[in-house]
Amino acid sequence: MSFKHIRRQGPVILGLWALLVLTALGAAFEGRWSLSFVAFATLGLSLAPLLLAHRLNITLPLPFVMATTLFLMGSVLMGEAFDFYELVWWWDIALHGSSAIGFGMIGFVFVLMMFEGDRFAAPQWAMCLMAFGLAVTVGAVWEIFEFLMDQWFGLNMQKSGLPDTMTDLMVDVIGAAFASWLGYVYLRAKDKSFWTWPIDRFVSLNKRLFRKHR
Numbered sequence: 113m114s115f116k117h118i119r120r121q122g123p124v125i126l127g128l129w130a131l132l133v134l135t136a137l138g139a140a141f142e143g144r145w146s147l148s149f150v151a152f153a154t155l156g157l158s159l160a161p162l163l164l165a166h167r168l169n170i171t172l173p174l175p176f177v178m179a180t181t182l183f184l185m186g187s188v189l190m191g192e193a194f195d196f197y198e199l200v201w202w203w204d205i206a207l208h209g210s211s212a213i214g215f216g217m218i219g220f221v222f223v224l225m226m227f228e229g230d231r232f233a234a235p236q237w238a239m240c241l242m243a244f245g246l247a248v249t250v251g252a253v254w255e256i257f258e259f260l261m262d263q264w265f266g267l268n269m270q271k272s273g274l275p276d277t278m279t280d281l282m283v284d285v286i287g288a289a290f291a292s293w294l295g296y297v298y299l300r301a302k303d304k305s306f307w308t309w310p311i312d313r314f315v316s317l318n319k320r321l322f323r324k325h326r
Contacts (some may be wrong), residue, residue, distance in 0.1 A: 122174050128181050129155060132189070150193045160183050171317040177312065178294020183210060197271065204271070205283050212247050212284040219246030220298075221314055224293030229315070229322025236299045240292040247291060 158181040163215035165172045187207050192194045196203045220243035227233035255277050258269035270276050298308040315322055 122178075125174065125178050127179060128178070129158065132158075132185070135189070143227070147193050150189055154184050154188045157188065170321070173310065173313045173317060176314070177209075179214065183207065187211075204276070204280065208251065208280045208283040209287040212251055212287025213291045213294075215250045216243050216247035216288045217294060217310060219243035220291065220295035221248070221311060223295075224311075224315070227319050230324070230326050231299050236296060239299065240295045243295050244288045244292040246255065247288035248284055251281060251288070255280060 130152050132155040136148045136155070139145070139147035139151060158177075161172060161180055162177065186196070186203070191203060191207065220233045220240065223233075223239050223242045227239070261269050261278070294307055294311070297305065301308055304312045
C-alpha cells in the first residue's frame, strides 16, 4: 500500500493516526515503553484492514476505517493503557456492543458475496442468521482468548471473571441481532435508507464482488 493510498483516507483518520504516533513517541521520550508499544500496536492494528483490503483489491468506505481506528483506540489504548475499563463502567459494554454490530455487518456482507449479490438466492432469515452466527462466534472466541491470557500470563482481561464474560456475551448477542436486523432491512428495502447506508456504500464501492460468475 502506497503513501498516496494512505493520504486518501481523509484528514480525520490521518489525524487519529498522527495522534497515535505522537503518543507513542512522547511515551518513548518519557521512558514509558509499555505505553509507547501499545500506541504503536494500535496504529499497526488500525492499518491492518487497509493492508488486507489493498491485497485483496477491496475498497473500504472511509467510515469503516474511521470506526475501526476509533474502536482500536478505545479498546487497546484507552481501555488497557489508560485503564478506561476500570474508570468508566460502561466502556467495556459499549466496545463489545459496537464490535458485535460491526462484525455482524461484515458477516452479512460476506454472506451476500457468497450468494453473488443475489438477495433471493436464499431465505432472507437464513442469510441474516448466518451473519448473526459469525458475529456471536467472534465474540465467543474473544472471550476464550481473554480467559487464556488470564490463565497463562496472569493478566486480568476478564476483570470480574464469569460475570464479565457473561455480560460481554449477552451484549455481543444484542449487537449481533441488531446487525442482522440491519441486514434484513437491506434485503427488504427497494431503495437506499439511513439504516442500510454502510452496506449500500460497501456494495457500491465493490460491485465486482457481488456480480454473477458465469
